[in-house]
Amino acid sequence: MPKIIPIKDLKNTSDISEMCYRTDEPIYATENGYGDMVIMSMESYESQMKRIEMYEDIEASETQIQEGKGKDTRKSLHL
Numbered sequence: 001m002p003k004i005i006p007i008k009d010l011k012n013t014s015d016i017s018e019m020c021y022r023t024d025e026p027i028y029a030t031e032n033g034y035g036d037m038v039i040m041s042m043e044s045y046e047s048q049m050k051r052i053e054m055y056e057d058i059e060a061s062e063t064q065i066q067e068g069k070g071k072d073t074r075k076s077l078h079l
Contacts, residue, residue: 007031010039020044 003019007029010016019027020041027039040048064070 001025003027005029007036 002025003023005016005027010029016027016039020039021043024044024047025040026044028035029037029039061070
């Protein structure tokens with residue numbers, strides 16, 4: 001379940017840092033009841049970025065295949 005905190009709680013940086021490392025989920029900071037920013041540990045951020053890059057690579061590969069630019073490796077493996 002996502003953690004939601006008021007933006008004024010960001011003054012407690014060590015507490016926020018500890019929260020970030022206790023969970024893989026991002027922490028949502030709100031201002032006047034509206035979402036304002038998202039905070040996460042560096043490890044979680046890097047993991048998310050790697051996942052996004054992987055999905056972008058898959059999407060590019062699928063586009064190449066649809067355009068006939070891909071190579072069916074099953075043929076070279078005799079499958």
